Amino acid sequence: MSIEYRVSSFEEYRGGRREASKLKTQNSKLVRKKDIGSVLHQWSKDYTIFVPCNEGDTAFTVHGSRLTVYGLWDGSDINLDWYRNTVTPPKANFLPPLEEMFRFQKGKEGHSMELPFEPGVWSLESGVPLPQLIFGIRPCDARALSLLDLIFTDAYQDPYYLPRREGAVLVGLVCLNPYDSCFCTSLGIGPGESDDVDLLLTDIGDEFLIEEISDKGKRLMELTAGLKDATEDDTARANEAKEKAYGRVTRKINTEGIKDRLLSAFEDEHYWEKVAAKCIACGICTFLCPTCYCFDISDEMVKKQGARFRCWDSCAFALYTKMPMENPREEKWQRVRQKVCHKFEFYPMTFDVIACTGCGRCIRLCPVNWDITQTLRLLD
Amino acid sequence: MNSDHKMQQKLRHEAKALLEQDKVDLIIGFEAGSLKFTTTPLITKSKDDLDRLVINPFIVNNLALFLPDFKGRIAVASKGCDSRSIVSLIQDNKVSRDDLVIIGIPCPGMIELRKVEKLTGKDRDELDDIIREGDKVVITVDGKGSEFPIAEVLSDNCLACEFPTPQDYDILLGEPTATSQESRVKSRESRVKGQGSRVQSHGEGGGLQSEASPDSRLQTLKAMSPQQRWEFWRKEFSRCIRCYACRNICPSCFCKRCFVEESEPRWLMPMPRWQENLMFQAIRNIHLAGRCTDCGGCERSCPVNIPLRCLTKEMYDLVDELFHFKAGMDKDAPPLMTHYEQEEAEDLIR
Known part of the structure; x- marks a missing residue:
């Protein structure tokens, strides 16, 4: 069976979408930071709103560092001055860590399948309805969702991911204080990239400048009361802030010809063994990567009732490609190679785009500081 | 010169000698990480890499972890808890004592970055410097230094540690930690x-x-x-x-x-x-x-x-x-x- 690729490249795919949705002339508005709550109130009539919030920082735990995740907005005023980026990427809002696919039962006539819920409902437990609005998504994570779209619309149309994605509104927030682990500017984007969001906010002091990026964003703005028009001066201040933020991303990788360099290094066992030596083969860098999408499917049956689930899986795990006869990636170095090559070689071969947005989570959260930028630098 | 630095010099020297005299095939220690205030395991057969070995208050990983992964004779830098983990692996027949040279680090305790972040309200990469001076730590944020008792930023497990000096070693890099x-x-x-x-x-x-x-x-x-x-x-x-x-x-x-x-x-x-x-x-x-x-x-x-x-x-x-x-x-x-x-x-x- 040959697989027919619907999409030949990221540019083509995105170009088509952008033409359909991108605005010819862009409008900008202003909202005072203290009025964000009232704006969210207006939006909450049509959307389930997710905002960056802190979890796991109770007086009980010694761990004081922020554990930032996208959580359901509780209706209160929000202040995002502290916010940098989340630990869990927003892919979790579209490809949840755990998802029920369908249920089945065993009767006299064999198994029968049923779907007692709408696919693409946000989560099993909360059952939050569509559509969702993600407030404060960073440009790197928004780009990551565009990259995930490729895989979930390519060989098949994923009936769980796509309804969530199609209904969702992404309200981006320019990243003025990138981490030292960030390297987005090497991947063709930057802290102020607007291509993948519907609205883009820039912090210009007491106010946010809101840029309308897509049709969806424009419609949302038309329904929003209490905004001022932005002046040229406001726009200039926002542009200056973006440029400054761009300069604060100091970590770099060389992406030129990276696909070919990885191709020629593929058989270099010595290189891969060396770079993989300290990797502990846990799932942090893949689970928390905004562009990793692998999942595992399990059936669970109690008496005669059962359900099929899918949950995140990771190529770092030894079990990942284990089959009855063999495991083509028995060794840790083969699995590390898979992770690197998938992002920087195979994705470019299939879609002509690198499946990394430089968000830096894999470096920042790695328990042994395994750094993909160092691994790639060895190939320069 | 503080004691970490002295131990670091000695570690580099001892590791080099071990490789040169063909007493071991592999060295496992720590080198500076790619992010501020981090370290990363250094696993090497080459003596050219050994000048990258470091000892500082951020060498948090337990290097015993890597021992069962490698064959041959290994020299491993080891804090108190690491050395106990090594002994435990020997008890479980996962590694052989004869294959190991344990380079003991009398451990003064590791700084827990999450505690520093809580104390300062800043993320790790927003801090200018964290310097340990005996029983104090000086944390510099935006050019301004503040002093705290070291116990406020040490890991909980280090504060509770009963055996900071390795229990089993071939070389000890400094005086046993006073407890x-x-x-x-x-x-x-x-x-x-x-x-x-x-x-x-x-x-x-x-x-x-x-x-x-x-x-x-x-x-x-x-x-x-x-x-x-x-x-x-x-x-x-x-x-x-x-x-x-x-x-x-x-x-x-x-x-x-x-x-x-x-x-x-x-x-x-x-x-x-x-x-x-x-x-x-x-x-x-x-x-x-x-x-x-x-x-x-x-x-x-x-x-x-x-x-x-x-x-x-x-x-x-x-x-x-x-x-x-x-x-x-x-x-x-x-x-x-x-x-x-x-x-x-x-x-x-x-």
């Missing part, structure tokens, strides 16, 4: 009484007493009703994403195939639901009885801040209380859970 027998006894007594122990910091100044209790969280948990505790862990384990970093960073989790990966029979589903997440951690913890050396790696590596040490430390204390056993102290002793002695209390089985 008086008295303070150890005191900490034991207070634990038995169910109160927070008085902590001794292991700084160069030595003998610093702090009011901070490394096990206060454990005491809070113990004071809860079973229902409250259940609710607490339900909430904590709802966050778990089952990345298995806690297991993979742990030298005592040496199974080639973890029970959670078995499918016939299937002990646990792979789905990250809180019940299964909690069950996974509970079973892992039981497997660690008599093996866990309280290095703190599991909690430190957890990306979603689950206070895992509250479970492992309780097991550590129980093993001590019920069997008078401390992991990784005697390489010739049989592993705790494979061995039975007649005088063992029968009231264990109730």
Whole structure:
């Protein structure tokens, strides 16, 4: 069976979408930071709103560092001055860590399948309805969702991911204080990239400048009361802030010809063994990567009732490609190679785009500081 | 010149000599990480790499973890807890003492970055500098330095550490870390009484007493009703994403195939639901009885801040209380859970 690729490249795919949705002339508005709550109130009539919030920082735990995740907005005023980026990427809002696919039962006539819920409902437990609005998504994570779209619309149309994605509104927030682990500017984007969001906010002091990026964003703005028009001066201040933020991303990788360099290094066992030596083969860098999408499917049956689930899986795990006869990636170095090559070689071969947005989570959260930028630098 | 720097010089020198004299094939130590205030394991056969070896208050990983991965003779830099993990691996026949050269680091305790972040309200990469000076630490933010007692930023497991100096070594890089027998006894007594122990910091100044209790969280948990505790862990384990970093960073989790990966029979589903997440951690913890050396790696590596040490430390204390056993102290002793002695209390089985 040959697989027919619907999409030949990221540019083509995105170009088509952008033409359909991108605005010819862009409008900008202003909202005072203290009025964000009232704006969210207006939006909450049509959307389930997710905002960056802190979890796991109770007086009980010694761990004081922020554990930032996208959580359901509780209706209160929000202040995002502290916010940098989340630990869990927003892919979790579209490809949840755990998802029920369908249920089945065993009767006299064999198994029968049923779907007692709408696919693409946000989560099993909360059952939050569509559509969702993600407030404060960073440009790197928004780009990551565009990259995930490729895989979930390519060989098949994923009936769980796509309804969530199609209904969702992404309200981006320019990243003025990138981490030292960030390297987005090497991947063709930057802290102020607007291509993948519907609205883009820039912090210009007491106010946010809101840029309308897509049709969806424009419609949302038309329904929003209490905004001022932005002046040229406001726009200039926002542009200056973006440029400054761009300069604060100091970590770099060389992406030129990276696909070919990885191709020629593929058989270099010595290189891969060396770079993989300290990797502990846990799932942090893949689970928390905004562009990793692998999942595992399990059936669970109690008496005669059962359900099929899918949950995140990771190529770092030894079990990942284990089959009855063999495991083509028995060794840790083969699995590390898979992770690197998938992002920087195979994705470019299939879609002509690198499946990394430089968000830096894999470096920042790695328990042994395994750094993909160092691994790639060895190939320069 | 501080003692870390002296030890670092000596480590580089000793490691070079070991390779040059063909006494080992591989060196495992730490080098500077790619991010501020981090280190990363350095695993090398080349003596050209050895000038990158470092010793500083951020060498947190337990390097015993890597020993079963490599064949041949290995020299490994080892803190107190690492050395106990190595001994524990020897007890379990995972590595052979004859293949190892243990380069002991008398450990003054590791700085917990999450505590520094809490103290300053800044993220790690927003800090200019963290400098340890004996029993003080100077943290510089935006060019302004503030001084704190070192005990405020040391890892909980380091504050509770009974054996900061390696228990078994071939080379010791400095003077054994000062911890008086008295303070150890005191900490034991207070634990038995169910109160927070008085902590001794292991700084160069030595003998610093702090009011901070490394096990206060454990005491809070113990004071809860079973229902409250259940609710607490339900909430904590709802966050778990089952990345298995806690297991993979742990030298005592040496199974080639973890029970959670078995499918016939299937002990646990792979789905990250809180019940299964909690069950996974509970079973892992039981497997660690008599093996866990309280290095703190599991909690430190957890990306979603689950206070895992509250479970492992309780097991550590129980093993001590019920069997008078401390992991990784005697390489010739049989592993705790494979061995039975007649005088063992029968009231264990109730």
